[in-house]
Amino acid sequence: MTEHVITHTAETNGQRNRTQLPFYRPVGNEVDLFRAAMRRGLPVMLKGPTGCGKTRLVEYIAATAHVPLYTVSCHEDMTASDLVGRYVLTGGSTEWVDGPLTRAVREGGICYLDEIVEARQDATVVIHSLADHRRELNIERLGGERLPAASGFLLVVSYNPGYQSVLKDLKSSTRQRMVAIELDFPPPDVEREILREESGVEGAVAESMIRLAAAIRRIDDAGLREVASTRTLIAAAVLVAEGMPFGEAAMSAIAGPLTDDIQLRSGLSTLIDAHTPG
């Protein structure tokens, strides 16, 4: 899936350098909308279920615009320092090190806060001054330094409204600063194309994989953590392309991540058997 992208996250503090353009197949007008927002420096909020292509869209936009991308996977223990930067110990003294947000602001890159609702509000509130007309970052720990955003800086956040169902958790003052782009799983024909591009799988196997995903997406409220995403579908298809049987690939890449429950796994196994091409 990531053969187009070479990452050097360790050396670049989250920045992704690309040698090739990531594959992204537009479904609607999301790319045009994103680029329009980017030209005017409007922060973008990507909404959509897990594994529907939010991150890939951002990578694609960053690569086509030739700007650095700093991705931060938000979590509940993340603090403002993880975004802005902190003092680290070097020898006998301390030295300030920029966080990914500060680097993006200085260099004019895209800072992508993935699953922003997972972060605490006191961590995400630092983006406020960047997300409105001021376009500057206040760094309290540097004596209140005000860092204006370089040209090309763009703030992008993503979240999954189905998973984090209490919308109030993302403060309305934060939401109001964003341009929302809603994504969903691609329709079957587009998903088929993505599968072919990402894994090389076609024909009955690809068709069965697409149908299996559609079937799992119809099962709501059965105790599954999520539904089968395009990402898991690609993973299963890649395993098939590597010579694994359809059933085993689907069990490992689709059913496995969805549940640990024995009864549900048995149900998914039967579902996969039914969809296994003959």
Add this chain to the structure above:
Amino acid sequence: MSQLVDTSRFTLLAHSVAGRPIQVIEGDYGLAYTDGQSIFVPRSSEHLQRASVVAQAGLVAIGSFDRYVMAGIAGHQTLRQRYLLLECVRAAATLKSVLPLQLSSLLTALYDGPIPNCPTESLAWSRQARRRLPDPPDWVGTIKPIRMLRAAGHSDPTAATVQDLSIAPAQDAPSEIDDEEESDRSRILELFSVPLRTPFSSILERFFGMGHAPGSNQGGAGESRAGGRGTGSSGAKATAAVGLGVMPEAPVVRVGFRYPEWDFARHSYRSEWCTVAEFDPPDATSDSTPLPGDDRMLRRELVRIGLSHQRHRRQQHGDILDLNALVDVVVRQAAGVDSDTRIYECRRRTAHDLSVLVLLDTTGSTREATIGRRVFDQQRELAARLTAALDDLGDRVATFGFFSQGRNGVRFVRVKEFDDRYDVAAQRRLSALSPTGFTRLGAAIRHGTHILNTRGGTSQKLLVLVGDGFPYENDYTGGYAEQDSRKALNEAVVRGIGCVCLSVGSTTDSAVVERVWGGVPHRRLSDSSELARSARPMFRLALRTAAATKRSIGSEKNH
């Protein structure tokens, strides 16, 4: 009757095709069929059963079992088979993107003619004797119209009455009589087609289960609840104090906690309207009901619920510098000693900051039995699992049973207080509970809120009601009871208390549950062991909603 086997491995497959949960049961059936709620499959090879499940679930998904159509094909085997074939082909076309590829092809190949657009068109086409249609293969199963009609009558008592099910006469309809189902159905259905309700048709309706189902809002629920009256063997102390009986207003001394009740008609509270008192249960006997053991899966699911931030010093990474650690490092470096470089301080969500009140519905209605066990026993098992898991995790948990006998006789029976251990004595108290009395839900929720606020001692609080969630008492019924209960839940949420309703084996009308509990997470489980699957998202949602509501109300006040 042969022994039924629940083939749960097929349920997700059926659900994925039907678009809604549907049970699959294996037994000695000639052909597969469905009653809309379950699919019954004969014992045969796995792939044949799978094919039957897909075909029948497909029929459910596309609405093949329309009541009017079922009335139209009842009694005519050939007509039924022709209709089945056309509907199978229609299902294959409609559900093209969802059905397994092979089975989709098989269903499509059943008939190469035009595809009807709706059940009515399928019925019309199947009546056209000149239209050549092949027989459907055995693996697609069959349709049992009378069973469908009966099941529809049970599940939807407010649906059109049977006299609406008139059979449209067909000029060239095949006229064979079906001998698989009841032999007199044609005559019966003719009677059904009589436009006026007659005493005889009413008897027939009851015979075929087409009347109002128990638990409906047409009186069934009320009568079944009334059956729940009586002097149950509640706690000895409780019995002595309350004088349990059938009287809705038992003569009680009004000692306890007084709470208002919401009168939605007047749009105001009735102040100090209910009295709630707490009692200990009777002395536990040695032959008490055994409770379930350790539920590891539930514990694992709940371990990340209700955590709050805790300072961690001398960390490798962190938000701010830990000055003490930093000074130590500098001193040790100056002294030329190898130093520990963990100089940061961070805050992580590791502290348990949750109090949970488990309120177990011990009212008389829970004496009803489903799948061979009393609802009460299943719900008690659920409460036991929950209490044990939370207690093990170090959360503060209290468990009470509750019932009522009149507005001044709302009783809380103590199983475990927040500061008690969930030990053998507490387990005996829980197993000694038995169902009695009524459900004055609003007062119970208000007292639960009070207990959590005054004894919880944590910033995150959760009220879990284990019961059917149906408020009922003689002077506490219908809209009044529902609105008061909903109001009490709102009051709790506004105070920052997350509320959840869990029921097991309940037969309460889902519309009532939705009206009362629609604003907070609620779920009907078919077995207490299913709790692990749904507990975490429900509890997390309840806590987040309560926190967000409290926060937004607080910020409104500040403005």
